[in-house]
Amino acid sequence: MNIGIDKIGFYTPDQYVDMEKLAEIRGVDPAKYTIGIGQEKMAVAPLHEDAVSMGANAALSILDGEDREKIDLVLFGTESGVDHSKSGAVWVHHLTGIQENACSFELKQACYGATAGIKMAMGHIALNPDSKVLVIGADIAKYGLNTTGEPTQGAGAVAMVLSSDPHIFALDNDSAALTKDISDFWRPLYSDFAFVDGKYSNESYLSFLKAVWGVYKEKTQRDLKDFEALCFHLPYTKMAKKAILTLTEEANEEDAERLMSHYQNSIVYNKQVGNVYTGALYLSLLSLLEQGPELKEGSRIGLFSYGSGAVGEFFSGVVQADYKHYINKENNESLLNTRRELTTDEYEAISEKALPKDGSNIEINNDQVVEGRAYLAAIQDNLRKYAIK
Ligand code: COA
Numbered sequence: 001m002n003i004g005i006d007k008i009g010f011y012t013p014d015q016y017v018d019m020e021k022l023a024e025i026r027g028v029d030p031a032k033y034t035i036g037i038g039q040e041k042m043a044v045a046p047l048h049e050d051a052v053s054m055g056a057n058a059a060l061s062i063l064d065g066e067d068r069e070k071i072d073l074v075l076f077g078t079e080s081g082v083d084h085s086k087s088g089a090v091w092v093h094h095l096t097g098i099q100e101n102a103c104s105f106e107l108k109q110a111c112y113g114a115t116a117g118i119k120m121a122m123g124h125i126a127l128n129p130d131s132k133v134l135v136i137g138a139d140i141a142k143y144g145l146n147t148t149g150e151p152t153q154g155a156g157a158v159a160m161v162l163s164s165d166p167h168i169f170a171l172d173n174d175s176a177a178l179t180k181d182i183s184d185f186w187r188p189l190y191s192d193f194a195f196v197d198g199k200y201s202n203e204s205y206l207s208f209l210k211a212v213w214g215v216y217k218e219k220t221q222r223d224l225k226d227f228e229a230l231c232f233h234l235p236y237t238k239m240a241k242k243a244i245l246t247l248t249e250e251a252n253e254e255d256a257e258r259l260m261s262h263y264q265n266s267i268v269y270n271k272q273v274g275n276v277y278t279g280a281l282y283l284s285l286l287s288l289l290e291q292g293p294e295l296k297e298g299s300r301i302g303l304f305s306y307g308s309g310a311v312g313e314f315f316s317g318v319v320q321a322d323y324k325h326y327i328n329k330e331n332n333e334s335l336l337n338t339r340r341e342l343t344t345d346e347y348e349a350i351s352e353k354a355l356p357k358d359g360s361n362i363e364i365n366n367d368q369v370v371e372g373r374a375y376l377a378a379i380q381d382n383l384r385k386y387a388i389k
Helices: 017-025 030-037 051-060 066-070 088-095 114-127 197-222 240-246 251-262 268-273 279-293 329-337 344-352
Strands: 003-011 015-018 041-043 073-078 104-107 130-143 153-163 170-171 176-179 228-230 300-307 311-319 374-380 383-389
Touching: 003 051, 003 114, 003 279, 003 329, 015 017, 015 051, 015 344, 017 041, 017 344, 030 240, 041 268, 041 300, 051 088, 051 130, 051 153, 051 374, 051 383, 066 073, 066 130, 073 088, 073 114, 088 104, 088 130, 088 383, 104 114, 114 130, 114 153, 114 279, 114 300, 130 279, 153 268, 153 279, 176 197, 197 240, 197 300, 197 311, 228 240, 228 251, 228 279, 268 279, 268 329, 279 300, 279 329
Parallel strands: 041 153, 073 104, 073 130, 228 300
Antiparallel strands: 003 153, 003 170, 015 041, 130 153, 170 311, 176 311, 300 311, 374 383
């Protein structure tokens, strides 16, 4: 039985800052951000958007009545959780109208959370072939104004329905993982901003990639020639280029060229959104599937997931016949193209706004929320209240 991604959708807030304009006010050569880091636009979350509302909106873009009846597990990967106890999955379950006899919970390991959800969903469907699982990766990446991490911020969510006999992407069951206790990136419970040792994180990412690729190759006897394309966790899009160059150091020209030829298609969405942490790898996969030429049925794609701290995993899957009919390119392009550009002053003002932390109540203005979307409406008696406009 094949198990994999039957539907995939994404959501990002409807406002962004242009990276060249951000570079100007930071006194940096714009090419550093657009070429050196590889980002063009950066999504900025308003006060009424958080991981929960964005996760719900990504799910609302793909779920139909049958999904709502058949989903019996909701897995919410995030490192931007909004409550130490209650999971974002419970709110998403409610906001999306999934039948009530479902389990819902949250998974955390930096940017690996959504992959943890995928692995768990595979096991669940293997035991319950008729069920469907909703896996979400939703995050706001924040390092703060005037920090080295600033150009690698972003916000957004990816939602996937996993099932048996999937229409889009069937996952292979032979991944290779690695865990090591390192401190390349972390966010203490008291801090709104992540702490990152950027250079060390880049090095760790690539050394984890090399290690798990080695184990994967040995386990499966597959090599680069068996892959049509590769997708990577993308803290910023230049990272995939470094990753491909690392894996193809000793490859023949044909393999190296083929794998690099898909790179531009696999970063189209990430380049316009920024880092979405746990959803980033899956946003890159979606970008490849929607923005690239149609891949032949059975083409194998390798995926590298990396969650700082750190866990890395290399796994793979094959594209299904007619997968292009089951993705929604027009919808996703329109989501990106109808966003509002913020001035750099507006971006800075929004970045400095925060929800109250002293237990006071707040009603959040919903004038800017698009009809039919989930949003954070209020905090009342210490509880977040979400609504659909
Ligand atoms: N034109 C073109 N490229 C330029 C340039 C210019 N004018 N100026 C600099 N660059 C290149 C650099 O050569 C470098 O490329 P390289 O990485 O291929 O060597 C790149 O731009 C970045 O420059 P650098 O000086 O290394 O930037 P930085 O010290 O400001 O830090 C990050 C960049 C990405 C390390 C930093 O933004 C960061 O830590 N982000 C967070 C990353 C993260 O989230 N990690 C955890 C999850 S995996």
